[in-house]
Amino acid sequence: MNTLARLLGATALACVLPLVAVAQDLPQTKLSVIGSPVNSPNWTNVLQPFWNETVPADSNGRVTANAVSMTDLGAKGPELMRLAASGVADIVAGSTTLISGELPENDSIDLAGLAQDIDTLQKIIDAYRPTLEERYRERLGVVPLGFWPTGAQVLWCATPVEGLDDxxxxxVRVFSTTTSSLTAALGATPVTMAFNEVVPAMQRGVIDCAFTGSNSGNNAKWTDxxxxxxxxxxxxxxxxxVANSKTWDALDPAVQTFxxxxxxTKLEPAGWEMARVxxxxxxxxxxxxxxxxxxxxxxxxxTKAGLKLVELTEAESARLREIVAEHVMPEFTQACGSDCVARWNETVGTVLDIQLNAAR
Incomplete structure (x- = not known):
């Protein structure tokens, strides 16, 4: 049994007894759900078992869902939030990276280079969560139910690199505006490119390096x-x-609480552990x-390969923090606005001991 399977088994057993009594009081509820790409670890190990097994079991069959992958519907990542807001599905799961243009606050919890470890990321999300819950409903017409990461987005290079100076x-292939800002500040040239174009681009020398997840790059054979x-x-x-706000408001309060x-207690812990693994x-x-x-x-x-691991020195880590403060954060404050910056300072800023100045 692999590491993630052990986690999901433990998660499924948690809090069973208290839920039995609650489940008997739930009205029959059927939901439509759209989730991550088919066969992705996020869909297979987190979302699919949650909707197809955990929720029906914990509700004694009172709450069920027709859960489909975005791949099955031919949907693209940037469309998911709009599908939720329009009521095409009752509940939708996707990536904040792909919808950053929908709301500036989406970038606030995952600014390039800000969280170098997953524990720091969890503190950031916990601190900013109430703000996101409020803004998602106000601006996007949805009710956020949870957040969890996919995994660390790291740098893959097809040329020798021993440190940041190299x-x-x-x-360098980038995937977001803040990643682009960080890359440029390091003296590299950011290149926007589709994920499936990276391997041939590296082979031809069109790009030297590219950012993506440590697991997704391996899965896509970037190791070649x-x-x-x-x-x-x-x-x-x-x-x-997230849930469509009208659908959510129409649900029985007991179902909402459930x-x-x-x-x-089940979905988010499984997602966070999946990201760690x-x-x-x-x-x-x-x-x-x-x-x-x-x-x-x-x-x-x-795939087990033989790439050379390059770890940042303490001096490079300190330099990275300076670059984030001088180049990434100002761009964020410009897009976010003074009210957004004030909320960030009161929440994430307090956790990280960082205070931003609103753009003038």
Whole structure:
């Protein structure tokens, strides 16, 4: 049994007895749900078992869902929030990275380079969650139920890299505006490129490096063309799960409470553990570490390769923090506005001991 399977088994057993009495009082409820790409670890190991097994079991069959992957519907990531807001589905799960243009606050919890470890990310999300819950309903017409990461987005290079200084002059594939700002500040040239174009681009020398998840890069066989893996985390691919506000408000209060509790105690813990496993195993397998467990992120098994792992020195980590403060944060404050910055300072800023100045 792999690491993630053990986690999901433990999660399914948690809090069973208290839910039995609650489940008997729930009205029969059927929901439509759209989730992550089919066969992704997030869909297979977190969302699908949650809706198809955990929720029906914990509600004694009173709450059920027709859960389909966005792949099955031919939907794209940027469309998901609009599908939820329009009521095409009752509940939708997707990535905040792909909908950053919908709401500036989406970037506030996953600014490039801000959280170099998953524990810091969790503190950031916990602190800013009430603000997101308010803004999602006001601006997007949805009720957020949960947030969890996909895994660390790190740097894969097809040319020798020993540290941050070696990135100067290199062409680097990026996936967000804040990642682009960070890359440029390191002296590299940011290049926007589709995920499936990266391998041939590296092979032809069109780009030197590219950012993506430690596990997703391995799954996509970036290990065939990359030679170095730089443990420089520029993001975590935070996922959201939201309900259409009209649908949610029409649900029986007992069902609302049940679903919130299920997401908080079952779905989110499974998602966070999946991210921890995927991040560490993605790195270990890509660099040939003996701790590599290729089946730990099934159904997309990892490949054990021999890339060189490049870890930042303390001096480089300090320099990275300065770059984030001087180049990434000002761009965020410009897009976010004074009220948004004030809320960030009161929440995330307090946790990280950082205070931003609103753009003038």
């Amino acid at each position: 990135l100067a002059g290199k062409k 063309v990359a030679t170095h893996l730089v443990d420089l985390t520029v993001g975590w691919g935070v996922n959201f799960i 679903l919130r509790d299920e997401v908080r 995927a991040t560490q195993q993605g790195i270990w397998c890509s660099v040939g570490d003996d701790r590599c467990e290729p089946e730990s992120t099934a159904p997309r098994n990892l």
